[in-house]
Amino acid sequence: MPAMPAAADLLSPPAPAEPLALYVHWPFCAAKCPYCDFNSHVRERVDGMRYGEALRRELAYEAARLAQQGQERRKLASIFFGGGTPSLMPTEAVAAIIADARRFFDATPDIEITLEANPTSVEIAKLAELRDAGVNRASLGVQALNNQALGFLGRKHDASQAIAALEAARSLFPRLSFDLIYARPDQQEAEWRAELRQALALAADHLSLYQLTIEPGTRFATEHARGAFALPEGDEAAALYFATGEEAARFGLAPYEVSNYAKPGAESRHNLAYWRYGDYLGIGAGAHQRLLLREGLVASRRHRGPEEWLARVEAEGHAITHTETLSATDRAREAMLMGLRLSEGVDPARIEARTGLTLAEAVDPAMLAACLDEDYLRWTEDGRLAATWEGRLRLDAMLPVLLR
Ligand SMILES: C[S@@+](CC[C@H](N)C(=O)[O-])C[C@H]1O[C@@H](n2cnc3c(N)ncnc32)[C@H](O)[C@@H]1O
């Protein structure tokens, strides 16, 4: 006769089979870029080891919480050190966090461990140490390969440093990505195509290509409002987006997400976990997370201020300021918001499994019909709902009216 399950097991549903993704936020930068509204701060002195220890405490706290839920041996498929500028973290702290994560969870054999690095000389010198600490994918904030644009963007590196960083990173990491910002003031399509071709020839198998956006509260927002510069808009911006896809395709990189291009198999597994609405843990100032627990899909976020975050973690073991069990409608909205960013689109069966709502219940049927009619959305051959190229250009306007 099979053994009776213990009472505690009857209360705990089996741990989700899907692996976890772990995000680690480092909230400091050497300087604040004028376009950036990420949770990043400039401080004269940072006690990096103390912050590192606090990150470890938050991770241990979350691991214990998952263990209480019968999820102590969740699989872990990715770790992403983001920021801010995590290449400024003490390498010992990066190594300790990776070791802890591997101890608490079952790392998949091909676990992806990414760290965002700025291409300044100080950080290039640390790349080998970071590789030895366990990082196996680098994401470099190149932003532009032209010195005038780098000056405008307020970056601390020039184009030759960026190229040196890319070459160093390529020799150290099996997987490499870098970020560029385009649709800059007065940027001509021919110039952008040439810059992008140069970037693509630098042999990254993954690129994040972002159109410059003006974020409220940034220095660019003030300057833009007083007319100091204008950005390409409408047809001009669309032409730049189209040119971007065309040049990337010449080098075998497909747009698998609105701003992300990769060779087949080189997609960021960590970011795919967000876009496919998987479970992720997020530790560090301002980080958020989504975890399937006994009570449902639980969203949490942490204190954004680095000093307040540190004080709370040191006092209580975590700095969560807000926790909420998401309603079915919230889950469906989030899953659709994320999934329609992907070229593969959303799988109705997955939406239903993750949210309890059918796709037909998650969207406004009249708006869905209109978006299909306008060719902004389409059904793929394997029955997924995906945004077309035209639709992806209009995603921000389309989603609020499409989703209930
Ligand atoms: C957290 S930041 C990168 C981290 C790293 N500190 C760096 O600057 O290289 C992520 C990326 O978002 C992009 N980004 C940030 N603000 C942006 C904006 N307003 N418009 C377009 N891209 C932006 C940049 O390409 C940046 O590299």
Ligand code: SF4
């Ligand atoms: S773009 Fe990167 S370096 Fe610049 S302020 Fe934002 S996080 Fe820091």
